Amino acid sequence: MKTKKLINAGADAVDEMLQGVLVAHPRHLYAVEDVPRAIIARNGPRKGKVGLVIGGGSGHEPTFLGYVGKGLADAAAIGNVFASPPPDPIIACAKAVDGGAGVLFMYGNYAGDVMNFDMAAEMLALDEIEVRTVLTTDDVASAPADQREERRGVAGNVFIFKAAGAACDLLYSFDEVERAARHANARTYTMGVALAPCSLPQTLKPNFLIGEEEMEIGMGIHGEPGVARESLKTADAVTDELMDSILREMKAERGDRVAVLVNSLGSTPMMELYIMMRRVKARLDEAGLVIHTSLVGNYCTSLEMAGASITVMHLDDELQRLIDHPCDCAMFAR
Amino acid sequence: MKTKKLINAGADAVDEMLQGVLVAHPRHLYAVEDVPRAIIARNGPRKGKVGLVIGGGSGHEPTFLGYVGKGLADAAAIGNVFASPPPDPIIACAKAVDGGAGVLFMYGNYAGDVMNFDMAAEMLALDEIEVRTVLTTDDVASAPADQREERRGVAGNVFIFKAAGAACDLLYSFDEVERAARHANARTYTMGVALAPCSLPQTLKPNFLIGEEEMEIGMGIHGEPGVARESLKTADAVTDELMDSILREMKAERGDRVAVLVNSLGSTPMMELYIMMRRVKARLDEAGLVIHTSLVGNYCTSLEMAGASITVMHLDDELQRLIDHPCDCAMFAR
Amino acid sequence: MAITTKDLQHLFALIAGDIAAQRDHLCELDGAIGDGDHGLAMDAGCEAAAKAVGGLDPAQAAPTAVFNAAAKAFLNAVGASSGPLYATAFMRAGAAVKDKPELSDDDFVRAFAVMAQGIQERGKAEPGEKTMVDTWKPAADAALKVRASGSALAECFDMADRAARQGCEATRDLLAAKGRASRLGDRVIGHIDPGAASAAIIIASIAKFARHRDG
Amino acid sequence: MAITTKDLQHLFALIAGDIAAQRDHLCELDGAIGDGDHGLAMDAGCEAAAKAVGGLDPAQAAPTAVFNAAAKAFLNAVGASSGPLYATAFMRAGAAVKDKPELSDDDFVRAFAVMAQGIQERGKAEPGEKTMVDTWKPAADAALKVRASGSALAECFDMADRAARQGCEATRDLLAAKGRASRLGDRVIGHIDPGAASAAIIIASIAKFARHRDG
Ligand SMILES: Nc1ncnc2c1ncn2[C@@H]1O[C@H](COP(=O)(O)OP(=O)(O)O)[C@@H](O)[C@H]1O
Numbered sequence A, B: 001m002k003t004k005k006l007i008n009a010g011a012d013a014v015d016e017m018l019q020g021v022l023v024a025h026p027r028h029l030y031a032v033e034d035v036p037r038a039i040i041a042r043n044g045p046r047k048g049k050v051g052l053v054i055g056g057g058s059g060h061e062p063t064f065l066g067y068v069g070k071g072l073a074d075a076a077a078i079g080n081v082f083a084s085p086p087p088d089p090i091i092a093c094a095k096a097v098d099g100g101a102g103v104l105f106m107y108g109n110y111a112g113d114v115m116n117f118d119m120a121a122e123m124l125a126l127d128e129i130e131v132r133t134v135l136t137t138d139d140v141a142s143a144p145a146d147q148r149e150e151r152r153g154v155a156g157n158v159f160i161f162k163a164a165g166a167a168c169d170l171l172y173s174f175d176e177v178e179r180a181a182r183h184a185n186a187r188t189y190t191m192g193v194a195l196a197p198c199s200l201p202q203t204l205k206p207n208f209l210i211g212e213e214e215m216e217i218g219m220g221i222h223g224e225p226g227v228a229r230e231s232l233k234t235a236d237a238v239t240d241e242l243m244d245s246i247l248r249e250m251k252a253e254r255g256d257r258v259a260v261l262v263n264s265l266g267s268t269p270m271m272e273l274y275i276m277m278r279r280v281k282a283r284l285d286e287a288g289l290v291i292h293t294s295l296v297g298n299y300c301t302s303l304e305m306a307g308a309s310i311t312v313m314h315l316d317d318e319l320q321r322l323i324d325h326p327c328d329c330a331m332f333a334r
Numbered sequence C, D: 001m002a003i004t005t006k007d008l009q010h011l012f013a014l015i016a017g018d019i020a021a022q023r024d025h026l027c028e029l030d031g032a033i034g035d036g037d038h039g040l041a042m043d044a045g046c047e048a049a050a051k052a053v054g055g056l057d058p059a060q061a062a063p064t065a066v067f068n069a070a071a072k073a074f075l076n077a078v079g080a081s082s083g084p085l086y087a088t089a090f091m092r093a094g095a096a097v098k099d100k101p102e103l104s105d106d107d108f109v110r111a112f113a114v115m116a117q118g119i120q121e122r123g124k125a126e127p128g129e130k131t132m133v134d135t136w137k138p139a140a141d142a143a144l145k146v147r148a149s150g151s152a153l154a155e156c157f158d159m160a161d162r163a164a165r166q167g168c169e170a171t172r173d174l175l176a177a178k179g180r181a182s183r184l185g186d187r188v189i190g191h192i193d194p195g196a197a198s199a200a201i202i203i204a205s206i207a208k209f210a211r212h213r214d215g
């Protein structure tokens, strides 16, 4: 049985999507000439500002291209579905946003992305464009706490990119941008649960199998297996399980502020996300933590996968300022 | 086989969702005391302004409660999943937003909603609150053009509410608000296609059956059957079929401007919506029509139904101004 | 033997039980030509009505209060199409038996008939438009007619039940002119209207109630 | 008989065909412990490489140009993990045969060996970490060793093929230390690494190519 999708040829899906994005958001986005996978913010890059290039595989929309815009990322390099972009569009992005103050690469920590972005950085060095890299590693499920740098980057990207983009927009120095970006990443924690798979446009076949009554805790946003397969529980019990892991690591003190993201992996509707949000709030109340801002919806998806993730960013004064900083992206404005 | 959902008891889903909405968006929304299904904008209602009350069944999020806020609707009355709210929360909404200039009810044209909102209006008349009603009827598939007033209201709600809410915010008189709302509705056209059903939280069973290679053209946003069941086609062919119906009715002239919404019914991901958007643009170009603004994403859903709808609002100077008017809602800001 | 508040409490409990048993079946019928929730609406409404009615003190509450409590509870639990239709039905029944401490058989048949009328007026539907009116109207007509000929309550509602079932069954061949199904043209042919089906269940419950009383 | 640009064009076409035939199988392997796209990546990459290489004029393009064209095309078509790994492999091969108008058997074996080395360096992976290195490294070692003992090309790659298949099969019992699978702990035990499997297909294609030339 094939998954039904509103696509043309599966192999054309990513390029046709990008064409649709550009015609829908001409005031926000354009593509580098002859490099259709390099998507640039019309009003973001400018002289003296650190340029922020994000990127990764397609299929996570609105991540990554939805976060390109004034006050957030300056460009996104777009790969095939669930596949890192190759160096060429990354290089084109970096050149388009370079304002002479350095270019920061930020992306989720996956072997493929690291290799491609590193190759791009090596080639940019030949052109004397200084590139630094901050990997996002917010997925609590993907490695123990003492191997934080081994973790995957998932929905926490939204807050981490947002903080770094604000630092760039505020004309922080390259050193300061990098520090703020690492700081944002270090204080961001995500745990997810998947209920049903998605299908790649080229295969139209579910990318993993899961039982009718099962859920997968800690599943990756490309359907990579998680930490445990359990039988499906109530929304409150699932939320507790995710929040337990997050709170255990976060080590916040009563009175601390947080930013919260309850994110759909694709087909889980807002009704379910808000039911989870209600429980997140109860758990945060119990821990004496204050929600400064919250996002609920489709922010970092895996095509039509069913499931949700919870992200908590442990704010301090600086992160709060950066998260509150205005941004104006095609798919995200504050 | 049961659909997996992140819920607690199915019967509690709507109320728990609303609790989650309120804790996520305390700066935007509150519920009338003791009437949890009456959701009010913190900064919307004010003296001398026509109050705009929208509403309908749950399961369409961010419709309706996501469009409550300054510059858009003042309140939403929320029903059970796919069921009109009863008169009580409608009455509570009207009382909360009444600024002495009249209260406008706007909602999709469904028998249940009409009966409940009419009952509410009758009871409000006893309290000398003047209520008028403008039904949305944008679903081209649901009745022939000469029975426009019989049609259902679907995703076009977003633009129609937006225009009416802007008229209220601009302190149009009651007559003028009503006129603008009818005008907005009359120039808005939606056609949708469904690929897979959703399941109500209380039953967890698919609410309709559809073949593995089939699609349903013109399906309603509650899963009501549409105008034709066909075999699934490419995104371009489907988009053409929807756009043909819309363009045929719209009778626009070359150079006219439009607002476009490519909307997911729930689980259809942004990748597919943007692939459709690309074709929408090609068809509008062909017809010489100019996209003034476009929205692509989850705007009026049917839980996790798979499929999409296309809405085109045929702008004139007034509608363009109203659509461009700023708004600040929990789930929608311009 | 007059019908008391206590009897009406039993009646509402009986209806709630019978509807609950058919909840999924009613959802299936609604899934075919509507939005699949009619069983949920009727179940929630009848349960809320039975609960509200059951909470009344029979020593204090007259039949009119029973019907009014049922109306309010049903409406607030449901909304949807069925909410205003049944709430109006119950309110009309309440108005028809105002000031009566208990109901004669005539009173009861009249209350039944005004329920049908209330539904018809609220929904502005005529028989033949594939709605619950196709069940309620012939049932009410039958009850009134049989009662006018002097028959006992059980017989009145036996005939009402029969007419209801026929009316319901006949919706299968009708085009729909009201409600969600009205947009479907001839795709509704072959499907019973869900509201007509739940109405037939309720009327069957009333017939059971009447039989039990007379028997 | 030396290996010409034309021969290499045939080789890349052969590889692309063999990988295409296993596309879905490779996706399935990746679905178990990765993100399910390895077949798509390898198919797209090998097809792009074969097409770019096939477009070269054999009269103008030396073997180094073949490998460089393959590297570029593979990388840009794929990205992912496989893109940089195979692009680096092909670039190293291109560098190793720089200035040669055609390749001797020694040249070819050396090119093969530096491909394996390039993959290892780009991925910073050691054998035993459940990656394609577990296929490439033993295969390259075998080819070099057999060639040093003076055997013909066909025999070198027969042994390389055998070592590749063994290396690939052995990933089944390994924990993963690199790539997506490295986060899964012992849930990867029992599953072959998809990159190791595609590497074994490519090396089998090369063995076929060598057999065909010598035979
Ligand atoms: N105008 C009307 N008059 C009488 N009955 C109606 C009318 N509109 C709908 N109905 C009845 O309501 C039933 C559907 O009820 P329900 O499923 O509870 O509400 P909804 O349509 O809001 O989901 C229909 O089957 C029909 O019998």
Ligand SMILES: Nc1ncnc2c1ncn2[C@@H]1O[C@H](COP(=O)(O)OP(=O)(O)O)[C@@H](O)[C@H]1O
Pocket: A082, A083, A084, A111, A112, A113, D030, D034, D035, D037, D038, D039, D041, D042, D080, D081, D082, D083, D085, D119, D122, D123, D124, D125, D130, D131, D132, D133, D178, D179, D180, D193, D194, D195, D196
């Ligand atoms: N650091 C690495 N060194 C060598 N091989 C690697 C490394 N990381 C991943 N691989 C190989 O890449 C394969 C996955 O490739 P592919 O599915 O195309 O990319 P992605 O993981 O980006 O989806 C793995 O099976 C493994 O063999």
Ligand SMILES: [Mg+2]
Pocket: A081, A082, A083, A084, A222, D035, D037, D080
């Ligand atoms: Mg991948």
Ligand SMILES: [Mg+2]
Pocket: B081, B082, B083, B084, C035, C037, C080
């Ligand atoms: Mg309904």
Ligand SMILES: [Mg+2]
Pocket: C030, C034, C035, C036, C037, C038
């Ligand atoms: Mg219904």
Ligand SMILES: [Mg+2]
Pocket: D030, D034, D035, D036, D037, D038
């Ligand atoms: Mg992969």
